[in-house]
Amino acid sequence: MVARNLTKRFGDLVAVDHLDLRVRRAEVYGFLGPNGCGKSTTIRMLCGLLSASEGTATVLGHELPGEAEAVKRQIGYMTQRFSLYGDLSVAENLEFLAAVYGFKREPAQRRIKELYEQYRLGELRGQMAGTLSGGQRQRLALAAAVMHKPELLLLDEPTSAVDPQSRRDFWESLFHLADEGTTLLVSTHYMDEAERCHRLAILDRGHLVADGTPSELMAALPGMTLRVESEHPARLMHSLRQQAHVLGVAQIGASLRVLTDRKSDAASWLTSTLLDAGIEARVEPTEPNLEDVFVAVTRKQVEAT
Ligand SMILES: Nc1ncnc2c1ncn2[C@@H]1O[C@H](COP(=O)(O)OP(=O)(O)O)[C@@H](O)[C@H]1O
Ligand SMILES: [Mg+2]
Incomplete structure (x- = not known):
């Protein structure tokens, strides 16, 4: 077809x-x-x-x-x-x-x-x-x-x-x-x-x-997905949403899932950015999923219009 x-x-x-x-x-x-x-x-x-x-x-x-x-x-x-x-x-x-x-x-x-x-x-x-x-x-x-x-x-x-x-x-x-x-x-x-x-x-x-x-779409993601844990997820979510390079933030249980448009340095970049803002958080890379693809591609669409 x-x-x-x-x-x-x-x-x-x-x-x-x-x-x-x-x-x-x-x-x-x-x-x-x-x-x-x-x-x-x-x-x-x-x-x-x-x-x-x-x-x-x-x-x-x-x-x-x-x-x-x-x-x-x-x-x-x-x-x-x-x-x-x-x-x-x-x-x-x-x-x-x-x-x-x-x-x-x-x-x-x-x-x-x-x-x-x-x-x-x-x-x-x-x-x-x-x-x-x-x-x-x-x-x-x-x-x-x-x-x-x-x-x-x-x-x-x-x-x-x-x-x-x-x-x-x-x-x-x-x-x-x-x-x-x-x-x-x-x-x-x-x-x-x-x-x-x-x-x-x-x-x-x-x-x-x-x-x-699905795997092609995930491999083509422009950035990296990170899992972020801290004492104050709500406050963390708020400040993450203000950050440049952050495309999407979702709370999964006690941790946050953060989609960034940065590549290999994403985890260290986010750790130090948060520290500068006075927030101590544990940041580690995690596997991307289709929801990340969805957030990334629909976001691109919004920016293009
Ligand atoms: N017969 C129709 N007359 C006017 N607008 C329509 C009609 N059918 C769908 N739309 C509009 O077209 C858009 C796409 O609808 P639709 O194809 O039903 O989306 P989806 O199935 O993804 O929810 C929507 O904005 C909807 O309101
Ligand atoms: Mg429908």
Whole structure:
């Protein structure tokens, strides 16, 4: 799947701004960014549900705009909100959907049986979809999205309403699909989910601000991450936020995590800077994570505008 210059305007608002993307076959590709950065809008354009203001995309060999109907038929799409029938049972929802996809009776029953097993829905088959728990609903929504075995599956914040255990199970299902050759594009605002993706794009107010594998993104960080401990973390946090070269500060338990734009001398630089300010602190380098990447790239974006 390739997108070139994909752009969506709503009046004066540029919701998606000249996005270039390349998603490879059978990879789990993440879309990371805060609310309103353009994830859903991009996914809807790639599904052929929303027409772009500018730009083109090739999805499963079909050109967008133009071949939107073929794209809609062949992809799988799971929306941010539960979009099945709450007053139909699990079985009725799947049977209805199989009919929509044009399955005959026998193949429909075979496929639904597979889905019961794969997504642990067999025991729930008689239950109204509207009474399922968050995790069960997501399993049903995923089963529905893959009914026709799409080669490309787009999932828009699929786990935002489920508990941590169900999130882990759900991600196992996604990797299982990728192992079988399905290409997945998943949007999320959870860092831990983004870290699991083969590759990801970070979006900020409609712009693509970084993309690559999680380790490439971390290796490309312009500075160094430090762990800082002191007697007065709150006071320390305050003075760190005033410092030049400090891109971000977060409190993790009793210590602070500080992202600086300085390289190898970062720890000694910060120790002496704090001492000059009368603060005694223990400073040591620590492994960067995706949140540091996120802070660094969105910060760069703010400074450029
Ligand atoms: N149909 C619409 N009409 C007007 N503005 C919209 C519409 N859909 C989305 N937006 C705006 O576009 C921006 C991106 O939204 P969205 O793609 O939903 O972001 P995300 O999914 O990352 O939270 C937001 O500012 C949102 O308010
Ligand atoms: Mg959204």
